[in-house]
Amino acid sequence: MSFSADKQTTDDLNLLGKYKPGSVYTLFNTVRTRGGERLLDELFRSPLSDHQAINARSDIFRYLSANPATFPFTGSEVSLVEDYVGMGGSSSGLVMAVQAGRLRLLETVVNDKRYGVIREGVGATVGFLRDCRDFIRRFDAAKAPDQLAAKAPDQLAAKAPALLAAKAPALLVAKWTAARAILDDRRLAGLPSQQEVGAMSWYRLAALHHLFVSVLQDSLTRLLEILYHFDLYIAVSRVAAEKGFSYAHALPEEDYIVQARDLRHPCLDKAVGNPVLLDRHRNVVFLTGANMAGKSTFMKSFGIALYLAHMGFPVAAKDMVFSVKDGIYTSINVPDNLSMGYSHFYAEVQRVKTIAESVGASQSLLVIFDELFKGTNVKDAYDATLAITAAFAEYRNCVFVISTHIIEVGEVLREKYDNIQFSFLPTVMEGRTPRYTYTLSEGITSDRHGMIIIEQEGILDIITGGGVHH
């Protein structure tokens, strides 16, 4: 079963969305090629649930973060080759030679553009293959430093000193070995340079054209696919290095632990880090704090980190260790559906029900509830929050983060349950201005600022006429 996160969750965490500003996807989307972007999409849409597969993938990123490489092509260069190879052609070299000859003639006579397209495609492919060789050769140096260093010691050592030192992960080695095999095809030996292609006679060009779009079309398509992977790996590991992200270590589900230091929101530049430790003995965080104190941000950071960790991606935390989960459910901004007659309260109840069904079906989940039951009266909100939290807390295989303003719930829970951690985000009052530390502390706080905001806006004074200044 794969790791699941539904639409509400990905919306709450702002994970996906190419055109959404500030989404986690946008943060990582520094790939150059279309194919790389497609792969990034796929990875974001299908996080893994096998701890070995997760670790294998994160090893690739970790290796490339430690041994930075540069993707040698621009997006348009690769697109050109991709489109050209995708053209396809007849399997018969003769047919294609005749076609090329005809187009060459048409170019001269009526200035036909099609021959030019072929010439450009062949030129681009020739250049692409040469650069690919150089690019892959650098990884070869890492794979077998001794052999290659012996062959061309000065040149290679100078080019990629870091690569020589590290042992590359197997998945990455497999990729470049496959690329190598394609590039070492003897039919691709002795390719002309790009300048030579420009001046080439039509029958020699036709021969290359036939080779690229027909004979080797499959190989080249596979090569492009491998290149997209490299594009993705390099882009993601570079973001990680720039932002100071690190890699989480995945454990089997039965370990039931999520632990990290300095956990922060990946999309905020000056985010404050906090530690988390949830295991089978303490699997619920009961979070309190004022409106602007950063409760939602903390909860989102946690959700995002766990999601990225399941993708094998870098996380905005240090020393993160986690046992794999079956999915994440959040309830942070549940929209009401008034057109369907659902009030906000009812929408929340429906959301809780969905989650309860998944939890009850023995899934191991991360569940995040932000300020449940806003749309009801104080007493119902108290009763409901208490009942729901207590019922969920029995599921020790799941981890829960629950925020609320109803501190009385916390007092009752503290008496009854030993597996709930009580954390709060403090507010420091400097005169009449609240300041927020964004640093988790242990305990329960009754800080609230609704009235402070109203007072700061001077609304009551304006209404009563006392505070009108013109």
Place this chain on the structure above:
Amino acid sequence: MRFTTDQQTLEDLNIFGKHGVDSIYALFNRTYTRGGAAILEDCFRYPLADVERINQRCGLIRYFAEAAVGFPFRPETFDQAELYLANADERTKLSAGEQSLMGKVSRLIAADSEYKTIYNGVVALVEILQILRRFVEGAGVRERPATGAGSGVDARSGAGLYRTEQEAIVALLAEPALQPLMLDDHKGKLSFENVAQYDTVLRFRHRDIIRRLLQHIYQLDMYISVAKVARDRGFSFAEALPKERHFIRLEGVYHPQVSSAVPNTLDITPDSNVIFLTGANMAGKSTFMKSLGIALFLGHAGLPVPAAKMVFSVRDAIYTTINLPDDLGMGASHFYAEVLRVKKMARELSLGKSLFVIFDELFRGTNVKDAYEATVALTTAFAGRRDSMFVISTHIIEAGEVLGERNPNISFVYLPTRLREGVPVYTYTLEKGVTADRHGMVIIQNEGILDILKNGKPKLTKNETV
């Protein structure tokens, strides 16, 4: 001073509506002519704050509703007339002396479309003017005094109100140049000479008179079509009172777009100028508040209202906050949006205006405890402004208890929920007091959430962790 409102209010009450949604305007827009629709739209765009003008417009519509007058014209004639009048180019003028052979031949061989437009327009206008004369002079209006008025027409009765307009029309129609075409009993086709002669009068020499007459007809169209809507839907006619009375009485008010809506009755006086509305979520709070807003808005537009009876003091403005957009992403900013909205009301109040304010689910964007405090503070502050009226709904029923002790001029009403075999049933009828209905836990029980969790099988329980 004009009556004001804002975009948020218009959207909340669905006055104009979005595309493809039936709006209140669409509900009224049964006019026969385009000009009538434009006048109706103006009524909606610019509601009145003047008692006299509101009562005058309302009285006129009432008169036409009671007299059950039908629209005497053929609607399509106005399209032809307008198309014709739109062309004021002197060069297209027909002149009788210029009936050249060429013109005759071209009309004979192929229909001259320009001449066709002029011909149709002239015929249409001749018809319109003749019907109009019969209408203003005929029994339809003049000889039908308001019921019980006996001899002589009371100036304040509907017929009396229309008399001014009627006399204006009669005066305009008395223009000597119009008389020949008034009497033209054209059986069949008008001759070219006649068309040319009338064209000069209608389109050029007395264009202004024609325009004013058409405007009178459009006005009449609005009265008659709105009166028909009122009759068909059983709307009533509100009576406006001076602002200083600060009084509203609404009997049997209902939402015009809800089928089989339940009517409610409400009084607002300076001694009960804050209506504190509670009730469960589906009990109909929003619908009731919208029906109040719509009735008040229509009342100020001088239009018939969906209520059995309505008397109201004019307000300077109406503001509602029912569906405040909460696409702002974060909960805190929804609360802030509400705070800013409240601040806007506060500013208006500080200018000494008399407002009608509706707040649905005040401070739902924040946690229940903040909402409780803020609701108490704000409602208390509003209650101090007896020259304005407030209708506030909330789910924080705890706030009601505190407010009742402090403020004698808050009127508490609620929409009840009855539980019938565990299933909530709603009466949609206002009752006095604060609701004691707390159905939050009932809904959770009904959904069986706690049972799901109790009967589920955790992979790991407390015992295994030890």
